[in-house]
Amino acid sequence: MKLLRHGPPGQEKPGLLDDRGQVRDLSGVVPDIAGDVLTREGIERLKGLDIAQLPVVTGTPQQDLRLGPCVVGVGKFICIGLNYADHAEESGMPVPPEPVIFGKWTSAIVGPNDDVVIPQGSEKTDWEVELGVVIGTGGAYIDEADAMNHVAGFCIINDVSEREYQLERSGTWDKGKGCDTFGPTGPWLVTPDEVGDFNDLGIWLEVDGHRYQNGSTATMVYKVPHLIAYCSRFMSLQPGDIISTGTPPGVGLGLNPPKYLKGGEVMRLGIDGLGVQEQKVRRL
Template sequence: MKLVRFGPMGKEKPGLVDPEGKIRDLSEIVPDIAGEALSNKGLAKIAKADWQKLPVASGRPRIGACVGGVGNFIAVGLNYADHAAETGAAIPTEPILFNKAPSCIVGPDDDVMLPKGSVKTDWEVELAIVIGERARYVSKQDALSVVAGFCICNDVSERAYQIERGGQWMKGKGCETFGPLGPWLVTVDEVADVQKLGMWLDVNGERMQTGSTKTMIFDVRTIVSYVSEFMVLEPGDVITTGTPPGVGLGMKPPKFLKAGDTMTVGIEGLGVQTQNVIAWK
């Protein structure tokens, strides 16, 4: 299934993308694409519904973040061998984890706002994991059983905040609008091999990132299992899993976003995002 949330910011309704590409309103089936609706039981309830009888969303509604009520927004750093190489970083021996603020989450086509005074805001196409079942110390073998599905995340990053201002990376990762998610949450059963997905990102129509989840250092199963050693994962938690090469920081000279730029972000089978970059306001 392709699950979606649509409508004005803060008032999104749950939806299903039908085989014709239309959004069907799931409000009579589940209250939101969040929490219990993401559990195996909740997803089975949605799958059981006759989509042809669900009302079609009218017009061209705004698409919100594909998961609501996110409690924990976890990210993995330097998780692609080719990205580590472009930044000159050593290959990690264990996953590097940091937090993105849930308050930075926006819809896939919402504006990305540069932080006040920022001159080093960067782009990162990433595969995000959405948790569906409570998980603690889950094994690699069982890791996918606690996953509801996958979506695109643009892990927007302010590099000066992240690297030059001391402390943890989260300073440059959780700024307002720095977490576009969606357009859809694609359930696990619809993704044939999550470790063989092509991914890309353009800025103003110019290809910046081209990669594949096959070059992940730590795969999806490993990441879910590993994170569950350090915290209890709850339905609706999101783990974004790292980026392939082509970020602005790795270019010579470095290249960063400015107001008026447009990012287009895609992952095979998971849809496309488009964000306009605006100045702080």
């Protein structure tokens, strides 16, 4: 099942994508793609619907029908740093002995095709395609063997990053990670039964048609179940929380010389089975 949210910013309605690529409206069934809707019981209820009886939404998704972030009411936007060994190498940093956790502000979340806005004064805004994990059933001190029972689904995240703010300014990484529009999320939330082997998904990103990132989740240092269990040691995880699991090599920071977004570019990124995002980059 592919769950989504459609409509103008701030007025999105819940929906799902049917087998013909049409959006079916869920607003008569659930209030939104959030909270209890994401629990195992909530997902099973949606799977039991007769999709053919749901209203068809006019328009083609990601063309003349805008999609918003695929989940709303996100309490925590948790990111994992340096989780691909080859990305750590290109960043000039060692593979961490434990997962690196940092936060991305939830105000950064936008739709999968919304513009990415370079902050005022930024000269080092960068791209990062990542596999996002959305928590369905909450918990703390989750056993790794049980971790996948806490997952509502997977989605694409563009962990847009301002490298000067992240790495060269005093303090933590967070100030370079959570600027407005720095978290395109979607286009849809795909339930685990439709994803297949999440440990071996192709993952890529292009800028103006040039492919800079072209990797696989198979090269993650710390896998999804471990990340869920690990994060739950330090905070309770709740329905709608997102864990963005790190990026493969090919970011602008790692190029020689480094290359950053200036405004006017188009980013296009995707993960096998999870769809594609596309964002125009502009300056304030």
